[in-house]
Amino acid sequence: MACNCELLAQKAADIRVDIIREVFSAASGHPGGSLSAADIVTVLYFHEMNIDPDDPKKADRDKFVLSKGHAAPVMYAALAERGFFPKEELTTLRKLGSRLQGHPSMKMLPGVEMSTGSLGQGISVAVGMALANKLDGNAGRIYTLLGDGECQEGLVWEAAMAAAHYKLDNLCAVLDWNGLQIDGKNEDVMTVAPLDEKFRAFGWNVISIDGHDIAQIAEAFAQARSCKQLPTLILAKTHKGHGVSFMEDQAGWHGKAPSEELAKQAVEELGGEW
Amino acid sequence: MAEKMATRQAYGKVLAQLAETNPNIVVLDADLSGSTMTKEFANVAPQRFFNMGIAEQNMYGAAAGLAHSGKVAIASTFAMFAAGRAFEIIRNSIGYTHANVKICATHAGLTVGEDGASHQAIEDIALMRTIPGMTVLNPADGQSAMELIRAAAEMDGPVYVRLGRAAVEGIYEADASFKIGKGICVRDGSDATIIATGIMVGEALKAADQLCQAGIKVRVIDMHTIKPIDREIIVRAAKETGAIVTAEEHSIIGGLGSAVAEVTAQECPVKMKMVGVRDTFGESGTPAQLLKKYSLTADDLCTAVREVLQP
Numbered sequence: 001m002a003c004n005c006e007l008l009a010q011k012a013a014d015i016r017v018d019i020i021r022e023v024f025s026a027a028s029g030h031p032g033g034s035l036s037a038a039d040i041v042t043v044l045y046f047h048e049m050n051i052d053p054d055d056p057k058k059a060d061r062d063k064f065v066l067s068k069g070h071a072a073p074v075m076y077a078a079l080a081e082r083g084f085f086p087k088e089e090l091t092t093l094r095k096l097g098s099r100l101q102g103h104p105s106m107k108m109l110p111g112v113e114m115s116t117g118s119l120g121q122g123i124s125v126a127v128g129m130a131l132a133n134k135l136d137g138n139a140g141r142i143y144t145l146l147g148d149g150e151c152q153e154g155l156v157w158e159a160a161m162a163a164a165h166y167k168l169d170n171l172c173a174v175l176d177w178n179g180l181q182i183d184g185k186n187e188d189v190m191t192v193a194p195l196d197e198k199f200r201a202f203g204w205n206v207i208s209i210d211g212h213d214i215a216q217i218a219e220a221f222a223q224a225r226s227c228k229q230l231p232t233l234i235l236a237k238t239h240k241g242h243g244v245s246f247m248e249d250q251a252g253w254h255g256k257a258p259s260e261e262l263a264k265q266a267v268e269e270l271g272g273e274w
Numbered sequence: 275m276a277e278k279m280a281t282r283q284a285y286g287k288v289l290a291q292l293a294e295t296n297p298n299i300v301v302l303d304a305d306l307s308g309s310t311m312t313k314e315f316a317n318v319a320p321q322r323f324f325n326m327g328i329a330e331q332n333m334y335g336a337a338a339g340l341a342h343s344g345k346v347a348i349a350s351t352f353a354m355f356a357a358g359r360a361f362e363i364i365r366n367s368i369g370y371t372h373a374n375v376k377i378c379a380t381h382a383g384l385t386v387g388e389d390g391a392s393h394q395a396i397e398d399i400a401l402m403r404t405i406p407g408m409t410v411l412n413p414a415d416g417q418s419a420m421e422l423i424r425a426a427a428e429m430d431g432p433v434y435v436r437l438g439r440a441a442v443e444g445i446y447e448a449d450a451s452f453k454i455g456k457g458i459c460v461r462d463g464s465d466a467t468i469i470a471t472g473i474m475v476g477e478a479l480k481a482a483d484q485l486c487q488a489g490i491k492v493r494v495i496d497m498h499t500i501k502p503i504d505r506e507i508i509v510r511a512a513k514e515t516g517a518i519v520t521a522e523e524h525s526i527i528g529g530l531g532s533a534v535a536e537v538t539a540q541e542c543p544v545k546m547k548m549v550g551v552r553d554t555f556g557e558s559g560t561p562a563q564l565l566k567k568y569s570l571t572a573d574d575l576c577t578a579v580r581e582v583l584q585p
Contacts, residue, residue, distance in 0.1 A: 128339020158332035
């Protein structure tokens with residue numbers, strides 16, 4: 001499928017504006033790691049995945065598991081933009097009674113394939129989903145988004161081992177490699193690099209890309225699809241807070257909401273209207 | 275009476291049957307299939323059996339993924355590594371999402387025996403019953419294990435099944451019927467009630483025989499379902515017999531005794547004694563030696579009943 005990069009870039013900008021609105025309304029949440037993943041998630045929901053908002057449970061659909069569940073705002077924005085629920089609901093994020101829980105709940109919101117938030121568990125569940133599809137001869141593919149800090153969880157590597165052992169070529173993990181986690185840089189907190197060599201050693205097909213280049217992201221998904229016998233890891237180099245000047249590469253914006261003044265500035269920088 | 279059999283052996287037997295009757299069942303294990311008896315399923319349905327290696331956390335995560343893809347996922351390891359090591363994965367990926375996963379945990383309690391304290395789960399009931407929506411089962415013998423596991427496989431939602439390593443005497447006939455959430459009065463009596471679970475049901479029946487010779491008529495209830503607990507049978511026992519002794523091969527903190535006391539304290543306060551592991555770790559030894567040392571025998575139950583009957 002040819003990639004309409006211009007259209008997807010515009011969609012990614014819309015999603016970034018949504019993220020700022022969500023987190024500002026909630027007065028808490030995780031803008032940094034949502035913005036870093038916005039291009040990846042946009043390509044998944046608007047180009048790569050076989051999904052249907054009118055039939056969110058269709059049997060042969062592709063599934064996306066947000067293993068780094070704190071980036072819920074980016075998935076909610078993509079689901080709303082894709083028509084799974086009304087966009088107006090985005091500003092209910094994290095509020096009492098909202099379907100948009102602080103971390104995703106599959107029981108509440110259509111299109112959410114798995115409740116996540118506790119790191120490492122999403123990729124493990126994705127392994128189970130991929131096993132089930134193999135067993136059933138279901139063509140649906142399983143996608144999951146990992147954080148780099150998340151790879152400090154031992155469970156990620158248990159899951160990585162199992163995915164290679166069972167030759168889950170229907171599983172594609174994307175690693176949002178923005179280099180930052182709550183307490184600072186990965187290498188200062190707990191070194192996770194080299195992630196490409198680690199996943200290769202675990203038996204994965206590894207593709208390294210610029211995680212903000214729409215064409216590269218789309219091409220990596222196409223390569224993953226054609227790779228047989230091995231699960232694929234797309235190691236996507238990104239910038240935390242990408243698209244908002246004052247958030248970019250700042251660990252401080254991992255889990256903090258902007259003031260109204262800064263939210264307005266962010267939206268305008270992204271080409272939106274406040 | 276049914277033959278002497280470990281509940282894990284009954285589990286293997288029923289798995290082999292379920293492999294034939296329910297194509298939707300998948301079984302996972304963490305390198306203990308010869309001990310948990312899931313090999314019985316693997317032998318019959320190898321394509322639906324997944325050995326996940328020594329990685330219990332991932333096994334329960336993957337089980338959740340299989341369950342949310344429409345499978346009945348049955349995942350086994352020792353109770354220590356299921357309820358203990360994988361607790362938070364079970365809580366968040368299975369409990370919170372109400373996944374159709376059956377956690378069939380074997381080698382629970384002190385009767386693991388010689389392996390010692392590191393392998394003797396005496397906290398698993400407490401851990402599992404705090405998870406909203408989790409059903410917790412602890413069968414007393416082979417027959418009840420088979421029937422309850424069959425019922426667990428048929429119901430939707432997460433179930434923790436506590437199974438033992440050591441062979442136990444049969445208590446039930448082959449035609450006995452079991453309902454999840456309904457305790458069974460296995461011996462009637464009016465002076466006191468022993469509410470027991472798992473292998474302690476057999477000890478409770480022996481205690482009731484001994485006490486009967488002394489003229490004390492003890493009611494014995496098999497509380498095979500610890501959650502949801504059968505409130506009705508507890509309240510009736512409290513009202514009709516006026517004294518309750520609980521019996522479990524588990525810590526007295528948070529297990530069956532606590533679950534029963536939560537009911538009686540609120541609905542029908544009654545004199546109680548709890549027989550269980552008294553806030554200590556186990557050690558190596560034969561199952562019989564350990565039950566004796568940690569005061570989990572019929573004799574200990576007799577003592578507890580006499581104490582609870584003191585004015």
